[in-house]
Amino acid sequence: MLKTGTEAVLRQYWRQTLLKGMVTVMAGIGFAAAIFGGMIDAYTAQVLTLGGINVIAALSLNLISGFAGQLALGQAGFMAVGAYTTAFLLMRLHIRLFPAIIGGGLVTACFGLVIGFPTLKLRGDYLAIVTLGFGEIIRVIMVNLESLTGGAAGLKGIPSFSAAILLRPGLSFIWVYLFMALTIIIMVNLIKSAPGRAILAIREDEIAANAMGINIFYYKMFSFTLAAFLAGIAGGLYAPFFRYLNPTMFNFLKSCDFLIIVVLGGMGSITGTVLAGLVLTYLQEFLRIVNDYRMVIYPVLLILMMLFRPSGLMGNREWTGWPSVVRPFGRINSRRGVKGGEVR
């Protein structure tokens, strides 16, 4: 077989796109079969669904904080916008589920655009506080718009995914899996592209990136809006899953949950976020009995991670086969690649 030309292109296409696509689709079918067949019971499927939603939201936070380096603490507010918008579209305008969720995401993206415009010019610390503030403002607005959102009492009776789901609640995971796969595909492709490299450059050194001709504000807005879109999608999935929405579900503590997921998984690593999201959601269910202690252990974990391993579980590495995970742990000397005489 030739290593150049058509042969190589086809082989690359197979490995990069087709193979991964087929694995994703087959995994999805596998999950569906397992849920249908009763191998994954309804409870586990619900935990997986919640985990998937958390993963999507955490990925949105990872995009703006891990990849672009701008810490944003208001993702729960964007989720709230997406959730209420989707609920509105489902209940008042009777739109079908898929467009309703996408619609929720788009409306949230508009919010992201509007909010990002004045705030992304701020430096890191201020940006964090302002996004936190906007998250809270959104929440207060949701409480006060009684006619649209049901106010503090909440919004009940949101239609579920489909009639079939009511028979088999576990199938909600398939919807979430679909969106999770879409999110991961979007993010992986974004990061490996030219805009993605620009975003990473902004994280590494803003001034140098600016000197290289990268339009800092444009890329920050781009990642912020995309992150808002993804958070809106996550919120939009909340609506048919929980079927009840309450503004207190989207407070600052929820944003902190996502922050913990991203930090533990590794800011800047998609696989890390996915793993941490699923593991932490499972732990949340598992430790529900000792929920109060969990609320103390998580922050301590956060502090310890920041003190001793700020790169998180996977740092900013992705899964590229076993060596990417095993090799870094094998070394005792943490300063990789600096051998005697070699200038780094």
Added chain:
Amino acid sequence: MDFWPQFWQQIANGLALGSIYALLALGYTMVYGIIKLINFAHGDILMLGAFGGYFVLRRFGVGPASAVGAFLTAMLLCAGIGAILERFCYRPLRRAPRINALITAIGVSLFLENGARILPWLGPDYREFPALSKVNLEFWGINISVVQLLVFIVSVLLMASLNWIVNHTKIGLAMRAVSFDRDAAALMGINIDRVISVTFALGAALGGAAGILYAADYPQIEPYMGVVPGLKAFIAAVFGGIGSVPGAMAGGFMMGVVETLTKGFLSSQLADAIAFGILIVILMVKPAGIMGKNNSEKV
């Protein structure tokens, strides 16, 4: 003309509340000025001070001696906690990227809140802070309670003391030097670690005192009580110019007055939203704050 008496009443209330915000804002501004860190956990220091005072007052009853004792206990307790937090959580991150320190501060804040919640003698329920005095005075038709007067006077005294410390003592000179240029101060022989610890301790002590004053004004105390005042005090510090001590005081009073005016004339729910609105506006219009210096970054 029902408006004007109501207006002055709200101004009076606002000054009392604002003095508490000013004390808290001073803590934020001092810490930010010296290590460029937004101490998210500062609001929870307020909560710890309130609880400290609560236990002292419950044990020794209410009276002038025990009130002073409560203040001293709360301030010393909070100063100690502030110094410990700085030593173990913030000092290792002094050379790390700012985002790490910010996340750690969030972690510390959550830890203090939820830790207080699970401790059985603090617990998640509301507690009633003992009323220091139930007397109401009247000046020209405005109702001012003795508690509010006390709050205002104690705050002003503490602020004056801080001003004296910062501007007329050696340690204050060291603090100002370190916040101006840390490495040059180190070269001049200033012990950076000690100065930063003292700054944290001072700010936390003020926060503890603010906690007791806040609890005196709003007698229900519970582990999450520090979150909202902390945020508002931070906004006040930013408004006044973060890093500037007189700015924090001015910002605190302004926040207090604006909040009480909003609650009195508009709606109490809007008060929080307006507070954040102020933050956003000031960051867009004059990010250095009212009294801040324009430190543009030199490349």
